[in-house]
Every structure is written in C-alpha cells, then in structure tokens.
Amino acid sequence: MSLDVVRIKKDFPLLSRTVRDGKELVYLDSGATSQKPYQVLDAERAFYETSYAAVHRGAHALAEEATIHYEDARSAIAGFIGAAPSNIVFTKNATEALNLCAYAFSNATSLSRQGAGSRSIDPRFILKPSDSIVISEMEHHANLVPWQELCAKTGATLRWFSLDDEGRLDLSNMDTLIDSTTKVVSIVHQSNILGTVNPVRAIMDRAHEVGAVGIVDGCQSVPHMPVDIASVGADLLMWSGHKMLGPTGIGCLYGTSEILDAMPPFLTGGSMIEMVSIETSTFAPAPQKFEAGTPMVAQAVGLAAGVRYLEEIGMDEVAEHEAALTDHTLSVLTAIPGVRIIGPSTTFERGSTISFVVDGLHPHDVGQVLDNLGVAVRVGHHCAWPTCRRFGVPATTRISPYIYNDESDIDRAAAGIIAAQEFFGVAP
Amino acid sequence: MSLDVVRIKKDFPLLSRTVRDGKELVYLDSGATSQKPYQVLDAERAFYETSYAAVHRGAHALAEEATIHYEDARSAIAGFIGAAPSNIVFTKNATEALNLCAYAFSNATSLSRQGAGSRSIDPRFILKPSDSIVISEMEHHANLVPWQELCAKTGATLRWFSLDDEGRLDLSNMDTLIDSTTKVVSIVHQSNILGTVNPVRAIMDRAHEVGAVGIVDGCQSVPHMPVDIASVGADLLMWSGHKMLGPTGIGCLYGTSEILDAMPPFLTGGSMIEMVSIETSTFAPAPQKFEAGTPMVAQAVGLAAGVRYLEEIGMDEVAEHEAALTDHTLSVLTAIPGVRIIGPSTTFERGSTISFVVDGLHPHDVGQVLDNLGVAVRVGHHCAWPTCRRFGVPATTRISPYIYNDESDIDRAAAGIIAAQEFFGVAP
C-alpha cells in the first residue's frame, strides 16, 4: 500500500483513544462520517482566535479578513473538483443541497402557477403532472425523499433504475426510463451501501439529450476518488464536508453558472439580496443567491484545510489505497463461511464501502460483537431502505475504511465476525 | 457595572489582537456576530478529539457517545429559554429557521392543492389569496423576504406594522391589521437596527385570538436578555448560535409540541424518516422530523458551552450590564453635535444595538475612520433596508456591545466619530 497509514493516523487525535474498557479503536465507519486531522481542527480554531467576524457585510478590518478567509476557502474547495469558486454554494450538508435542487422545481412551479409577475421563471423548473423524475433504487434517502415530496407537490411521477443482483444499475431501459417527459435525473456517483460506482457520465449525457437537469450525488465519491467536474458532466453535484475530514455543518453544491442563474432561490433573507423594499426584493447573483443568512464560515475554513490535507496525499493515491483495501476486504469476507456480500463482488467500478450479511445473525448483533472488540462499523439500512428491500434484507453490516485504515483493521473486523458467529452459535 | 469585563475579556482570545498597524481592537459589532470564548472552542475541539462519530444512527461506542453529547447539548440549549429538549430543532442559522416556518405554509398549500392523498395537512398552514401575513417595518430581511416569497407562491397578502419616529411599532391599528384573514404574525423581539424591544406577548395574544400562528424572531433578544419562552407566548421562536458566543453554522428553532407536530417537514432525507419505500415515506416525530441529514453536532456541543458560559454570568446580569452600556452610549452620542440616533432615545424597552447617523457624513466613511482607530462597528442597512427607508437614510452606523465591552470602548467609538467629523471637515 502506498499510503503511510501509521504516519497519517498520528494526525487524527481521536484514533488513538480506546473504547469498551481499553480496547484499541478500529474506526471503519467513514462512510457515515470521517474523523478529523489536527490540521483541520487547528485551522478552524485559528480562524476563530484571530480573524473571526461577519463576512460580506462589515467594512472593518476583521470583517475584511474573515471574508478573505471564507472566499479563499471557497476557492480551495472549488479547485478540489476543478470548478470555479463562483460555481460553489455552501450548504449545511449534502441533504440541504439536494433539497435546494428539489425546491428549485417546486418553487418555480408554485410561482408560475400563481402568476410570477415580473419575475422570469425558467420553464425547465416548472413541473406538470405529466412530467417525470428519474432516480435509482440505490439512492440514499437524501436523494429520494426530496423527490417524493416534489412529486407529491406537483403531480410529477417518480421513476427509477432498478438493480441487478450484483448491485449494479440496470441500464438496459435507459432510453425509455429517461424520455421526453423527464425533467430531472438525479443519481448517486458511488452508492453508500453497495459501494457501486455508477457510469454517471452516460446517464448525464442521456439526461441532457432530453433536456433534463442532471444531478449527481457525490457524497461517497468526492472524498474517495479524484472527481473532475468537467468529466462527470452534471449540471449539479453535491457532497458533505464531514465525510472528507472537514467539520460537521458544511456541505457543498456545485452548479454550472447557467443552471445556478436559472434556479430560483431557496432560502431567502440577508446577504442573498440585491434590493429589498417591504413589498418586493431582487436577488444577488450565485453563489450569494443561495447563501442566505450568516454562513458556515469557520466550517468552510476547516473544510479547506481538509481539502489541502487530501491534496497533499493526492486523490489518486487515496483511490489506489482504497482499491487495495477493498480487494483485501472482499477476499477476507468471502473467505468466512456464512458471509454474503451485498454489492459488487470485485473491485471493478466499486468503492470501499462494503456491505454484507451473516447467515443467522442480525446486523445489530454482528455490530455489537464487533463494537465489543473495539471495531466500529455501521449496521442498519444506511438510509437506503429501498436498496435493502431490493436485496431482501432488513439491514446490513457495513465496513467503510478511509485513509487512516490498513489491512490489519480489516482483519480485526473479520475476526470479530467469526467471534460473533461463535458467540451466537451460528458458525456454519 | 456589575460584570467583571476585564476578566471576561481574557476568555476571548481574539479580543487581545490588534488591527490596522498595532491598534488595540475595540469590537462593537456583536449585533452581527459575537466573538467566542475559549470555553466554547475547547468544548468543540474536545468533542472532535474524543467522541466524534455519526449521531442517531450508529450502534458502536463512539456513535453512542456522540449522540449523548448532541442530545445533552440540545437539553442545555432548550433549558436556556425554559423549553423542553424535544421542542428545539437545530438549523444552520436563524435564517434557515425562518424559512422552515415559511415553507411549512407553502408546502402545505402545494400538497393540498395537489390532493395530499393519505397525508393529513393541517388547514392552518394552507393559504388562500384572501389570507394575510403580518410582519413589521423593522424586520430583518430574514423575517421579510421568506414571507414575500410565500405571498408570491400563494397569493396571500403581506401586511406590516408601521413605525413611529422613535422607532417603535405603531400598535394603534393592531386589531384591524391582525384580523380573521391573518394566518401568520411574525415579529422581531428586539430590532437589530433600532434596538427597540417589542411587546411581543400582546402581539402573540392577538395572533392567537384570530387563530394565526405566532412567530417571534429572537436573534437579538435571546443572546442579550433572559428569555422565558412561556412568557413570550410564541408558537415558534428562533435565534442563531453565532450571536451568543457559539460557533457559526448553528441556529435554534423553538416550537410548541402542538405546532411542530402539525407542520409538514421542510428538508427531507436521512434521519427524519420513520418508514421509506421507493414510492413513499412517513416521518419521525419532531425534532427529528426537521433535522434531515447529518446535523451540526460539533456546533451544538460548542453552543451548549456558550450557553453555560452565559448562565454562569447570569442573563439578568448580562441585561443589566447592557442597559448600563446603552445608557452611557446614548448620552455620549447625543452629546456630539450632528449625531442623530435612529431608534428609541432612552433605555426604556430598548436593547444595546444603537444606530445613528452623522450629519454630512456617510456611514461608510464614519465606519472607515473608526476602523482606522481600531474600532469595529457595522455600517450599512443591517439587512433591514425597509427600516432605513422609513427613516429616510440609506444606511446607519451601528454600535452593538456585548458582555466583553465596557464604557471605555464606547468612549473610543465616540472619539472616533468626532475624529471623522474633523477629518471630513463637517464638525458643526
């Protein structure tokens, strides 16, 4: 493995702690959220201690400094995916970013039904009952429930790509699924439960063929592989800071200038306006248009430090490291009798989040035995309940490593699974 | 003055820095955002370093600890205004909380127009073109633009209390302004530009008489005075963490159990659901219903430390300290020829944010001279543009002190104003 995991681990204060009466911690739940290196914590704290003030409003020295820090953070984060700063909107998490997208459609539809007055509403965002929205059966609830709500508000129909037994999208009917009625196609880049990496470029291209807005949920791709926004081909792409070494409370939305201009605002209030009278208002250009209220300034500064940390390692190296770990995990897991992988069984177009079930054991019980040995994994439906239903399981156990994990961590998880089988007397 | 400002100041690392070539910093912009004591920074950092994980989802030891920290923070913050933890929803800022309220109405209206299916939509949230929404002429844009947008989406009419020359609400027409057509009354507790403290109880009572939902914007009251939610009488009240020693990226929404149950969700996705299939979902009870996605966990922990810091001082003492500072500020400002206060001229029912204009000088220029002397104040329309229009000024200069300021800080600001008059040759 090319990463110096021992050295990297030293940057993460939490990873040196013990759990459950002195057991060394093995953290394999980075698909849910990552731990933070001191470089991120230091950057955030230094900002509060030296340059903190309200941004984009004040004219005093501190306010100027704070604004520079905030906008420099935006540039660094934009650069990470090859975007321009003005194409990045900060949200509180990826879920808010996905809702921002869905609300562009419901707001445009309501405004136009009411008669929008002098405001011009881009017709691409106005939905009719005959319109359709296309997602997939492997979406996180964050890329599912907002679209269900949008359909309930507008009468549009939700459609989805189904999955094959390996956990890959069935693309055979793409051209009928995405048709002239389709206004939005929103697809996860890498599944947070199956690990599948989807051919998003082809799907975005098809979306554009029919004039639909193309959205990619990058929550599990941006932290784990080099993502170049130009080659993804999405109009909108979002991800969360907390899964890529950053603080909680910050998410990022990339949008093309064209689409951000066309979208009506979502949250309204201070800092996103151009002119305000008590009767009516006009709005600032993006990204400001989408950043109402006091933003997550310190969190942006922290996330920028996280981005720099990852760039110093190199995203190619991160991806390579994870591919090697995935390979190792798949082989040790499949070597345990009674363990079944839910998701692709090879490293081909798959990431490092690996779900599995153990015959005769409920994931909660597997997780509990692992936890008792100091191994932190996630159990449950991983906010992808429809995916669980597709595979006929109520839940799975999920291992999701990151840059601070190595093969020995995986081996401890594997030993824990065997211990669970023994404890419950279900070893085949 | 009862507060030991010298001791308090030592807790705020930033306040010991200098600006503009070695000038001692006088920070008088707490109405925009407050500085942070090391107790808050320490609490947040310690959380990341020892107990960080995803909350409400994981079953491992770290996830349990993180969840306990998060929910303990909610309890501490709820207790600060005398509320129960389940009545507090965390948002990214107060602006999001106000939008959450406004979207309850637009979502309910869209869902019911579309035919809500099996979902029951509380009729209080369904708006018709004959309905009205009541605010005031002293609202922050965050409590104005979301209601303008709601009116544009539903056809409802926006009404407002006007202001007298002292900057107080004209309540003489309250019973006709708030009438049987009124569905929402949303009023600021303490104005962020005028400093006026409004008789919110009487206004909320009138709102309830006509069956309207009563909302109070507590952004400038909760950080500065004891606020007991029961005596405010609001159905919903929100404020921001960053103005009361807390981190950026967290706001709080209080709602009665009854109203939170009745409101449809706003952001949807993970952690706010009960059951999800690919076709339809049901939602968890509040507060979870309103907290989609990974929440601002570290920020909640930080804000709870801020709340404890303020409680140790005592909110009565904070209010008393600010009243004394207000008194002092009003007298030194009115003693300068050419200075005019915009807002109440006495401490009676007014807080410590004090706006003024200087004859012959634009606020930007006043602020620049003050900044050059190390004094940080806010200049502009303070996101209350209609209020500025009401007083016939494009902008004001605003002094807004907090617990770490004393009379000498005010005196330095006053000296700066005189210096500005001299620099521009406009001293009367």
Next chain:
Amino acid sequence: MNLESLYQEIILDHYKHPRGQGLLDSPLGSAHHVNPTCGDELTVQVGVGSAGGLVVGYEGQGCSISQASASVMSELVSGHSVQDAETFRLAFIEMMHAKGTGEPDEEVLGDAVAFAGVAKFPARIKCALLGWMALQDAEIQSGLLTNQSEEHSP
C-alpha cells in the same frame, strides 16, 4: 461492560426459541412498529381470552434483543389484565432508562429483568422497547387502553 451483560442467557434462549410467536385469529387491536434506524419491524396484536385476561400475538423480524424482548413481553403479559400489563410496561421502561443503575423488580418483571444490561447500550434500548411500544398501541387501538394513560417514550 461485556457482551454477556447485554446478551444474558435468558435473552439468547428467547431469541432462539421465541414463545407465543404468531398472529391472532381475530385480534381486537393490532399495531405495526418499526425501528427506523435498522429497519426492524414488529406487529403486535391483542385480544381477550375466555378467562378475561389478555391474549397477545406477534410477528416480525429483527435483532436478538428486539425478538427476545417481544417473546418475553408476550409471555409476561398473556393472561394478565390490562392494568397489570401497564405495570409491567412502566417497570420495563423505567429499567431501560436507569442507565444500568437501580435494581429492577424481579417480582414484577420476571424474565424481563434480563434486559437490565441493555440500558447501558443506548442504541439498543429502542430494540428492547419495540414490542412494548407496539403492545401499547395495539391496546389503545383495541379500546382496552385509553390514550390518556399513554406514556411518552423519549
């Protein structure tokens, strides 16, 4: 805190050999509950037997704790009055929130005291309560229990 303190022998036994599983022919009330964090599902049904005591049926899927707890619940409650069932339920809830302190009343709870250790694992408390909460809803649905006596489960 070790595994055995959570997974008592009695719990594992009820998990492997659940008592009283199955639905009723003509229930008076029925409730379907889920644990939204893990997707566990449980249906609990109630009726009144010839001797006037409660009859309880259940069916579902879930982890050892939720399955065993439903089994113990059905065994404990069956044949008892609605009032007794309330006493058991409240005692069980109290035990769950005791954070492992306090001595649960074996007189009242019988086999259910085996779940005392669950209180030390916050993420599992919901699992242990699933059957009890569904029981309450089924009783309310049947009209045997009125809504007033509903307890708030945090």
Next chain:
Amino acid sequence: MNLESLYQEIILDHYKHPRGQGLLDSPLGSAHHVNPTCGDELTVQVGVGSAGGLVVGYEGQGCSISQASASVMSELVSGHSVQDAETFRLAFIEMMHAKGTGEPDEEVLGDAVAFAGVAKFPARIKCALLGWMALQDAEIQSGLLTNQSEEHSP
C-alpha cells in the same frame, strides 16, 4: 495603511465638489446600480455629444468613495469614444484588483489613480466600482457597447 492613503486629497475634493452631476435630457441609455451591502444607489446615463464623444450624467447617494469615483469617472470619460471609455474602465478595474501592488497608469487614468489605495480596503472596492459598472450597463443599454465586451467583475 492610513486614512490618507484611502482618502486622497483628490477624492475628498471630488466628493465635496462633484463634477458633472445631474441627469441628461434625452439619454441613449441609463442604468441604476446599488451596492447591496450599504444601500448606496447611483444612476448613470450616457449619450453622444455633437462632436461624437460620450456624454455622461449621473445622480445618486453614497459614501465619499462611490460619489467621488462617479465624479472622476464622468470627467474622465466625457467627450471620449466608447473604446477609450473601455480602456479607462478596464484599467480602473485592474487597479482595484491589484491589492495595492503594481503602478497604475496615470497617463490613462488621470485623477482616477487617486483610487489606487482603495484596493487595500476590500469592502470599499465595490464603492469605487459602482459608477464604472453603471456606466458599462448604460452603454450596453444604449447599444453603444455590445454585451460581448462585458467584463466579469468579481
């Protein structure tokens, strides 16, 4: 960084004695710009004089920087061609983004070089640019300038 580096004599002079203030009788194009942070407002109008050069009028309220900058702009641009005005505008924008480094071209900018110090006060850059941006819009509106040549102001 001192006050004088921002408020050059020339700036204060233009602020107190603005040149060419007032609106045109029959403008070819007109643009109203605001600075959303402070509420400053400015209307700039353009026309073409008998000699073929630009005629500029303006009216508004604002701080010393925005008012003086509009005054200097009108003086500099009036009587010149649209192409010349573009040269001035681009040079002015470049100076604003130079963060106080680089030597502004006095040949081109004349009195406007006095605004070089503004570049060191990011919050005031918008004030100094207000008139220039409104000029550009007024020119586009009048058809004298085509949209393509529009420059993005960060």
